[in-house]
Amino acid sequence: MSRNLAQLNGDDWKRVRSIVSPTFTSGKMKKMYPRIRECLTDFMNHLEGFAAKKEEVNVKDLYGNYTMDVIATCAFATKTNVHKELDNPFVVNARIAFNTSPVKRIAQMMLPGFVQKRLGLVNSSTSAQQFFLGSIRQILENRRQNQSKKYNDFLQLLIDVEKENDITRDENDVNESHHVNEGEEELAVERKALNINVVNKHLTENEILAQAMVFLLAGYETTGTLLSFCTYELALNPHVQEILHKEVNSAIDSNGEIDYDLLSRLPYLDAVISETLRLHSPAQRLSRLSTTDYKLGDTGITLHPGQQIDFPIYAIHTSEENYPHPFQFNPDRFMPENRHKITPYTYLPFGAGPRNCIGMRFALLEAKLALANIIRKFTFFQTTRTDIPLRYKRSFALTAPQRLIVGIEKRV
Numbered sequence: 001m002s003r004n005l006a007q008l009n010g011d012d013w014k015r016v017r018s019i020v021s022p023t024f025t026s027g028k029m030k031k032m033y034p035r036i037r038e039c040l041t042d043f044m045n046h047l048e049g050f051a052a053k054k055e056e057v058n059v060k061d062l063y064g065n066y067t068m069d070v071i072a073t074c075a076f077a078t079k080t081n082v083h084k085e086l087d088n089p090f091v092v093n094a095r096i097a098f099n100t101s102p103v104k105r106i107a108q109m110m111l112p113g114f115v116q117k118r119l120g121l122v123n124s125s126t127s128a129q130q131f132f133l134g135s136i137r138q139i140l141e142n143r144r145q146n147q148s149k150k151y152n153d154f155l156q157l158l159i160d161v162e163k164e165n166d167i168t169r170d171e172n173d174v175n176e177s178h179h180v181n182e183g184e185e186e187l188a189v190e191r192k193a194l195n196i197n198v199v200n201k202h203l204t205e206n207e208i209l210a211q212a213m214v215f216l217l218a219g220y221e222t223t224g225t226l227l228s229f230c231t232y233e234l235a236l237n238p239h240v241q242e243i244l245h246k247e248v249n250s251a252i253d254s255n256g257e258i259d260y261d262l263l264s265r266l267p268y269l270d271a272v273i274s275e276t277l278r279l280h281s282p283a284q285r286l287s288r289l290s291t292t293d294y295k296l297g298d299t300g301i302t303l304h305p306g307q308q309i310d311f312p313i314y315a316i317h318t319s320e321e322n323y324p325h326p327f328q329f330n331p332d333r334f335m336p337e338n339r340h341k342i343t344p345y346t347y348l349p350f351g352a353g354p355r356n357c358i359g360m361r362f363a364l365l366e367a368k369l370a371l372a373n374i375i376r377k378f379t380f381f382q383t384t385r386t387d388i389p390l391r392y393k394r395s396f397a398l399t400a401p402q403r404l405i406v407g408i409e410k411r412v
Ligand code: HEM
Pocket: 005, 006, 007, 017, 110, 214, 215, 216, 218, 219, 220, 222, 223, 226, 281, 282, 283, 286, 287, 348, 349, 350, 351, 352, 353, 354, 355, 356, 357, 358, 359, 360, 362, 363
């Protein structure tokens, strides 16, 4: 497991990151779209039952089921039927893995190895972890024996991927509408960081296992949390919900679907997601470890090898200096006509630089697809049990609500 991206450092990290990066390009995501769409259909059918009776729902649990189904399908080639089949082995083991101490477990995956050591998070793998490793080994074996069949999932991409010399992006990647620090300068830094010559251009079996595990642990709760916070804000801001509904409706094609390229570029949908990630960033801070003497701009501070520096995302995202009326939920800040007002590097939900979140495009696709389709059919509303203000789980790394109760009804 220690060969996962989040825990590797130095040249080991560079090698694995440069091999794995091409699996997250827009083109590859597009191929997974139908699989994610299937998971969403199951989820929508499940929501339908609550909405028909205009019930209260804890969206935190519901979205957690959807994101688990998606990651199980895309990274473990396992359809979970998570909404109905509560004793499905994947779901049971995932719950054990997460219920042991969810935040700690994800933090183990998301924090670099050196931070984990300092926080005492390094421990032996659990039986649940063994279950997942066993499942992937079995799938890899099956695929090795039946090489003619091709699959559109992460596992297959990780099996097939070979380190490329330079290109780690699709042409389209930079043009997607999400507001992140990914201009020419950043891409050049990334290219430079990952442009190393390596002997082993493929991932080993253990490395494939480790990446699938980190995708599960880093991708399940974070994306579920994003969707939960977003739904909460929509319930509290009905006018935002209506604007979003109108935009989504205008994007539907003759088959009643939203095309992948159009979905990733809907400006208001992206603005709602961006504003949610600003005000409720699942990651609380970013960490970096200095490997050389490094001068911090004109601050007069020099970092020495081995010194760690943390970036407080929540403080940066809610500073009046960076965002006027920072505690107001206002998606307009991220509309194309206003984005230029945002100071570079003050929006950091997915981190920044070559070590940023490799799963960003996947998370955005999964979240946008769900939100767009859900908002077409259902309305969320505040109830007497909706927590205002929100109550959070205690955590040192990830922000997650204790519960997130809202009402849901069908649109007429
Ligand atoms: C809304 C959802 C998500 C959020 C907010 C999020 C946020 C983050 C953040 C803040 C980092 C650290 C970046 C840095 O230090 O600059 C990170 C790293 C990472 N994330 Fe995500 N993430 C999300 C979803 C995902 C998904 C879906 C996956 C995989 C399918 C994923 C896989 C990873 C991995 C592997 C790393 C470590 C990258 C490296 O060290 O090279 N994340 N994520």
